[in-house]
Amino acid sequence: MIDIHCHLLPYVDDGANDLDEARLLLSSEAEQGVTEICLTPHLREGMFETPDEKIRFQFERISGIAGELGLTLRLSREYHVDGLFWEKLEAGEIIPVGRGVILTEFSSADDADTMARAVMRIKESGFVPLVAHVERYPAADADTVKTLRSLGAAIQVNADAVLGYDGRYVKKTVWEFIGERLVDVVASDAHGVDDRPVRMRECMTFIKKKAGDETAERLMLKNPGKIIKG
Ligand SMILES: [Fe+2]
Numbered sequence: 344m345i346d347i348h349c350h351l352l353p354y355v356d357d358g359a360n361d362l363d364e365a366r367l368l369l370s371s372e373a374e375q376g377v378t379e380i381c382l383t384p385h386l387r388e389g390m391f392e393t394p395d396e397k398i399r400f401q402f403e404r405i406s407g408i409a410g411e412l413g414l415t416l417r418l419s420r421e422y423h424v425d426g427l428f429w430e431k432l433e434a435g436e437i438i439p440v441g442r443g444v445i446l447t448e449f450s451s452a453d454d455a456d457t458m459a460r461a462v463m464r465i466k467e468s469g470f471v472p473l474v475a476h477v478e479r480y481p482a483a484d485a486d487t488v489k490t491l492r493s494l495g496a497a498i499q500v501n502a503d504a505v506l507g508y509d510g511r512y513v514k515k516t517v518w519e520f521i522g523e524r525l526v527d528v529v530a531s532d533a534h535g536v537d538d539r540p541v542r543m544r545e546c547m548t549f550i551k552k553k554a555g556d557e558t559a560e561r562l563m564l565k566n567p568g569k570i571i572k573g
Contacts, residue, residue, distance in 0.1 A: 344543050345567035346372060347381040347440055348421065348475060348499060348530035352401050355393045356385040358534050365405050367536050373412040375544035380409070380416055381571060383446050386431070387423035395420075395438060417571060421475055423448045424461050432468055439470060442573030444497070447472040449480050455487040462496045473497045473570065476532060478504045478517050488525045497527040497570070502546035503539060505529055521554060521562075528570070529562040 350358025351368045359365040372380055384398055385391035402418045409416040419440040422428045424447060431437055432445075440446055445465060449458055458480070465472040474491060477483050477498050483491075488498060500517050507514040520526050529550070533541045543563065550559035 344375070344377045344547060344563045345379045345381075345571065346377050346531050346533075346541075346543055347419075347473075347528060347567045347570060348383050348446055348501075349380060349533045349541075350382075350384060350421075350535075351380065351533060352382045352384045352398065352405065354401055355398055356391040358384060360535065362404070362408075364536055366408050368533060368541060369405070369409055369412055369414060371536075371541040372531075372533075372543065373414055375541060376547070377541075377543050378413070378415060379568075379571065380414055381419050381440050381567075382416060383419050383421040383440070385423065385448075386420045386427065387448075388425040388427040390423075392427065395436070398438075419446060421446045421448050424450070424453070429464075432465070432470075437470065440473065441571040443470050444473050444570050445470045446475050446499070447496075448475040451480055453480065453482060455482045455490065458482060458487065459490055459494060462491050462494045466495045471495060471497060473499050473528065475499055476501045476504065477520070477526075478509070478513050485519060485523060485525065488520060492525060497566075498525055499528040499530055500526050501532045501539075502529055502542045503532070505546050506542060506549055508542075518553070521550075521558065526562060527566050530567070
């Protein structure tokens with residue numbers, strides 16, 4: 344599997360607290376059959392404004408651990424759509440997933456029009472927005488998700504939502520999206536050993552059981568692979 348949304352990088356946001364927790368989370372990914380990981384620390388105005396240099400410094404620190412575990416690590420960020428994000432985009436300072444995909448997080452207060460306009464603006468800048476955990480946004484019903492996809496966005500959901508850890512309603516919604524082929528990627532969005540741990544293996548097994556091998560491999564291996572390869 345390939346996990347392209349997670350918060351395993353230590354000391355930079357609400358993800359892994361320290362090097363020990365990062366090591367445990369990386370081990371967990373490797374044990375579960377993940378071979379490539381894209382680390383996506385938050386960038387969010389007023390909340391997580393850790394500069395890219397600090398992110399890169401921590402990335403270098405944990406690259407050795409990942410190598411020992413046989414993991415390939417990549418670096419990107421989860422960009423919350425706000426003023427700071429648009430500044431970064433205008434300045435050409437985005438760290439994409441692969442060559443041109445931006446892991447894009449909306450506010451739960453954003454309406455469908457706001458999301459659609461943001462998708463169009465990101466596309467006009469030459470990037471493809473990968474909408475992070477689409478199940479979180481009240482405005483993102485199936486029609487909105489279809490619209491975002493028709494505008495060129497890709498759609499990610501969290502493993503926890505697929506498995507039902509975020510509640511029955513969220514699980515039902517996510518499975519409707521998967522059934523309508525509106526989901527492109529499932530990722531862990533793991534934050535810690537206790538807080539949203541890595542559940543990639545459990546999720547892969549569950550999707551295989553419910554929707555078949557092809558769907559599970561498309562969402563957790565093939566599509567994330569295409570994205571990181573550009
Ligand atoms: Fe995240």
